[in-house]
């Protein structure tokens with residue numbers, strides 16, 4: 001007898017990315033226009049969608065890292081988080097109407113931006129899986145796309161309770177794709193996975209110690225969540241390890257550029273959400289420093305440099321960058337010639353602040369023989 005397996009009801013139970021996305025698609029009728037519009041935005045600070053040279057990625061040979069590769073893939077195949085990303089009895093009621101309006105606005109913005117970032121990973125990984133012929137590489141990307149589809153789906157579940165949701169199918173078709181060479185994809189994606197881990201685990205541990213600040217149940221899911229991101233980061237570290245040139249010579253400057261850009265973007269973006277951080281009981285400056293420290297420690301597994309975040313110029317330059325960004329936003333809001341001038345002035349200040357960060361001498365160290373790490377925070 002040939003019985004067709006019915007589609008699981010929830011993206012958390014989906015075993016492949018295709019299944020996860022089909023479930024999302026079926027729910028898309030409920031999705032709201034404004035949230036999708038926010039997710040469609042492309043600025044320096046909003047999550048983007050990427051495309052790359054998939055043939056080059058497909059040509060990677062993992063034989064050189066086989067000893068570390070197989071256990072990682074084995075762990076991902078065993079799928080420890082299957083079924084995890086769905087609401088259960090731990091999901092407390094959320095009083096969206098009673099929420100402070102500033103917090104509500106910033107929190108929704110945070111969820112939309114996180115959902116877009118998760119989905120951006122999903123789209124890139126799924127495309128690689130579709131285009132590739134290399135068994136090892138396509139398997140890895142299929143597994144990572146599966147996870148990201150679940151993550152994005154779960155955030156969308158939370159958003160739906162607030163009456164908003166991101167139309168993921170629409171985004172796939174309509175959002176602009178930015179082309180990055182494979183090596184830039186490695187640096188950017190590796191860092192976004194590891195900083196994602198550091199961000200989620202820092203919030204999770206903070207709320208474990210201070211549960212009175214847990215104003216939304218989604219934070220309870222962050223521990224297992226960040227373990228997925230941790231594994232994704234491990235995979236990119238191994239991909240980079242297959243070609244030592246990627247972390248040597250001129251490429252060290254690129255690594256420094258990406259580290260600086262990723263850290264600075266996080267700092268500026270988080271400082272746009274004061275009510276959100278206040279509700280969490282987190283000082284955004286402390287949080288940034290904590291996340292940078294963890295990410296730097298982790299990235300020593302593959303990068304020969306880390307940023308000197310204790311340098312006297314580091315924090316003041318970040319603050320200047322944040323202020324410049326506020327000025328740009330005010331200029332845009334104001335409009336007209338006055339607004340344009342304000343915006344241009346802000347952009348010039350931002351460029352100077354970024355240059356100041358970029359020219360801080362980096363800390364150098366030897367990269368360990370063995371790359372693989374376990375989540376330890």
Ligand SMILES: [Fe+2]
Pocket residue numbers: 118121147148151228229
């Ligand atoms: Fe994710």
Ligand SMILES: [Fe+2]
Pocket residue numbers: 121148193228229232
């Ligand atoms: Fe990830």
